Amino acid sequence: MLMLVNCSSCHTPLQLPPGAKSIRCVLCQAVTFIADPRYAPSPSAPSSHYYQQPPPQLQGPSPYNHAPSGPPPQAHGSKRAVICGVSYKNTGYELKGCINDANCMKYLLVNRFSFPESSIVTLTEEETDPHKRPTKHNIRMALYWLVQGCQPGDSLVFHYSGHGSQQRNYTGDEVDGYDETLCPTDFESQGMIIDDEINATIVRPLPHGVKLHAIIDACHSGTVLDLPFLCRMDRHGKYVWEDHRPRSGMWKGTSGGEVISFSGCDDNQTSADTSALSRIASTGAMTYSFIQTIERGHATTYGNMLNAMRSTIHNTDEHEGGFISSLLTMLSTGGSLGGGLRQEPQLTASEAFDVYKKPFSL
Template sequence: MEMAGKRVRCSCCGVQLMVPPNTYTVQCARCLTVIRFQPRNHLGQAHDSIRHTASRMKDLLNTVSSNINTMVPSVNSYPSSVASGNAHHSQPVAPSLPVSAHRRKRAVLCGVSYFGNKYRLNGTVNDVKCMRYFLIQKLGFPSDSILLLSEEESDPCLIPTKQNIRRALRWLVQGCQSGDSLVFHFSGHGSQQLDFNGDEVDGYDETLWPVDHETEGKISDDEINATIVRPLPQGTKLHAIIDACHSGTVLDLPFVCRMNREGYYLWEDHGSQSAIYKGTNGGLAVSISACDDNQVSEDTTALSGNTATGAMTYCFIQAVQNEPGLTYGRLLNAMRKKIRDTKTGILLNGPIASLAKKVLFPKSSQVCFQEPQLSSSEKFDIYSTPFTL
């Protein structure tokens, strides 16, 4: 069908637009984005922005198949509906997007590479593409309920800028209700900054770096908590999987699980430190992060051959995929053991670690392995509670 005289959605804000007959360029009245349409090609097929996005995602899936086959099975097993489902990527950030009752599982995946910078990361896009495949193929997440942001996307609304990440997080919890399972996965840089509201035990807030952090600033743990933790209603479950430096308490959750090498653990109460409520509205929030607040993590090829990945993301997927029915305690131990065995995440080892030591976290002088961390909005027995998404 021709696009003439039809309603289409803005690729950036999602508002519906009317395209006049014989018009191939229209400007959105809300966000002023200019949207271009092409006439029929020689096959007589209309190529609007939705088809373009689907085609783009097909290319990404082929990239996963050829470059990351050591980590997950080939994505050639994707049904066609999975690839075409990514046409909805331009819509979820729209404030008026309805939440379908059958979309009880939703996810936001952010892979930030920082192209053109000396602190560029090489494995973050691999991380989010593998996570997307894993959520769809292994855990039953609908393909059109996953919003993926990375610098490889052609749609400006899918670049992991501070504004786009903020909007994606709001979408993640919009209209959530009992029975919903939400996932926030971030692969990129993290750091610390001075805490000015007195809610941190160590005096530092944890932050995540959007791609435009140098001009727009970082996203603090206080903001993340207020956006996706506190709104969670009774019966809703959120898992944050954060592959970044200094990410141990990046969701600012009240309870932090402290585990030693032998697997013994205790819960630290960080909620009583602050006069600001850091829990949920009755739901459960759990954060699994790459390392403690005083540690750094780094891209590595030690786990997947010549392909760069985040050590934590790789170990997380492998543990959950290879051991059905595992508990939170066994998951945490499996990830830590894999990282120790491959000797990844050592300070002073590699350019990113050296930069992190000199610039991001100069007060640390210890050499240590990164140790994945667990924190939660409530305490539970980590060895008897099954891990489920």
């Protein structure tokens, strides 16, 4: 059984190992002692062995107070990115397209948007450097590096391709009652990375003049950055901004910066992988649609971007013969849209804006 408690200082949800009487918060380092424990069921995960052992105690200062282990890349100009592709190799929930997603996204950022290669941290299981494998600790460290020392005018990108999941929220700050999560390679032993922590690490500290884009290709990823506003758009392109600010009043926005996130699907949906098709390299459907929208010149405004991504996924495309649409029919795991999977890319933001007037830029 897994116990979920709030940090006694900053109130961040913490996952307490069975039998433990106290836990140290990774964000503020405060120690919370457990008096009257309330146990909760283990959250859902791609495997039944979700939490086998407590996380190791980190030596030295908090990872949120220094740069990633090893020589971090130097940020040149005003652009830097963290790219994670998690394939879960040699497990029962292996994904075929995530490393391709990471490689394609890096190529896009370098060649289309002039991100210096030395300002991009790439985490995949193919990396020989142990600090650049997508473990929970390494992803945490990379996210901290992403926003560390950022200045007005900086453009930051976080791309993640891998498994996503959900777990029950007991603090009352989620509209649907669930926290969204990302699954690092070692999530079975170290746990998932929950949206509260992602928000606290790369959203809330963002200062005025800094822009962050997140591209999250994972299941249940609609609000995985816990941003205050979600753009609810229908098939005709009409939209309203839903207010997802917690009823508790806790601020989930930035410190003046701007965050915009594209995610593969709504919180209650799953994202597809194109490994069912041999005619192309395996990729995540959402990452593919994101890159194709840019390559075909449809990324003019954020509204046009979102519509084009959804069109690429659901409709027959003149260049690819509707492979995504056919794929989603074959991979259907829930919902219905012409017999296929109902996967709707989502747009969330730290502030609401006119999606058809705001130009898209990285």
